[in-house]
Amino acid sequence: MSSTNTRPYESIPSRKVAFIGLGVMGYPMAGHLALAGHQVTVYNRSSAKAAGWCKEFAATPGPASGATPKLAAAGADIVFCCVGNDDDLRSVVLGPDGAFAGMKKGAIFVDHTTASANVARELYAEAQKLGLQFIDAPVSGGQAGAQNGALTVMCGGDTVAFDAVKPAGMAFSKAFTLMGQSGAGQLTKMVNQICIAGLVQGLSEAVAFGQKAGLDVNQVLDVIGKGAAQSWQLDNRGKTMVADKFDFGFAVDWMRKDLGLVLDEAKRNGARLPVTALVDQFYADVQAMGGQRWDTSSLIKRLK
Structure with missing residues (x-):
């Protein structure tokens, strides 16, 4: 994505925000916040990635790079985060250099990591002790959704905090929904991953069966995609499975991490x-x- 992105943003007040974690998801998510007019400070373990982000979005108000999560979070109204797992999350939130140590009273931490419901509740409780707010907010939509600003965000936490962060979060989302109390966002993401796992296996077996049967499977997908078998996975992964292409999308390693949580x-x-x-x-x-890094649709490889 580039700073010339033309995605239309709603007219919302500019907020001072931080974004921790500039991976394949966080980098474009932070970019959409900058393009929407928010003052964004970023932190990433690789300072080169943070510097690259600052260079790309230099035309937006006040992009900067914090040397630690604590420094990045200092003075922010909202701190967004997207890292790898529970341990990564604790490492950027807790401790003397963690985000909580730098956040002002009343600030809100929004975690987009797919993590456990337990760590969400743990950090929610810690935030409360410090006069902060914590929202668990895992996302669905993958790298393309992040780049296009069209993620689905499933949130757990307090209504007042959720209402405060939603206008900013819509910069990179098509849906930003409160599912319940702390941990409910992570539990909803688990339901999402259960659905996807079953759908991809079923689609893999269907495509492999059609190929063994000598059918034009692309034509088959066009036809059944207009009926009850239609799904996002069929529409977006069916023909790439037929073509034996898997060097994109949501990695198998990430899916196994998520299913482990489930x-x-x-x-x-x-x-x-x-x-x-x-x-x-x-x-x-x-x-x-x-x-390990193939798209999850690579399940079909087992059947060939």
Whole structure:
């Protein structure tokens, strides 16, 4: 994405915000905040990535790079974050150089990491002790959704804090929804990943079956995509599966991390997830084939 992006933004008041974590998701998300007119300070473990972001969005008001999460968060009304996992999240939030140490009273931390519901509740409680607010807000839509400013955001936390952050969050979202109390955002993302795991396995078997049957599978997908079998996965991944292309999209390693969170939560709440557990093992097979960074649609590779 570039600073010439022409996505229309609603007219909302400019806020002083920080963004921690400039990976494939965070970099464009922070960019949309800058393009929407917010004053953005960024932090990334790689200072070169932060410097590159500042250079790209130099035309927007006040982009800057903080040397630590604490410095990046200083004075911000809202601190957005998107890192890898629970441990990464704790490392940028807690401790003397963490974001909480630099945030002013009443500021809101919005975590877009796909993490556990437990860490969300833990950090919510810690924020409350410090006079801060915490919203867990995992996203769906992948790298393309982040670049296009069209993510779906599932939030858990207090209504007042949610209402305060939603106008800014809509800079990179098509939907920004409060699902319940702390942890509800992460639990909703788990439901999302359960659905995707089953859909991708079903689509993989369907495409592989059609190929074995000698059908023109692209034509088949066009036809069934107009009926009850239609899904986002069919529309966006069916034909790339036929073409054996997987060097894009949501990586298998990330999906296994997410499904690990799902299965851990299921152990706690007693949910039975036989298909999800099986598909998780199928993804382990894809990893063993060298497909750690392939798109999740690479499940079909096991069937060829």
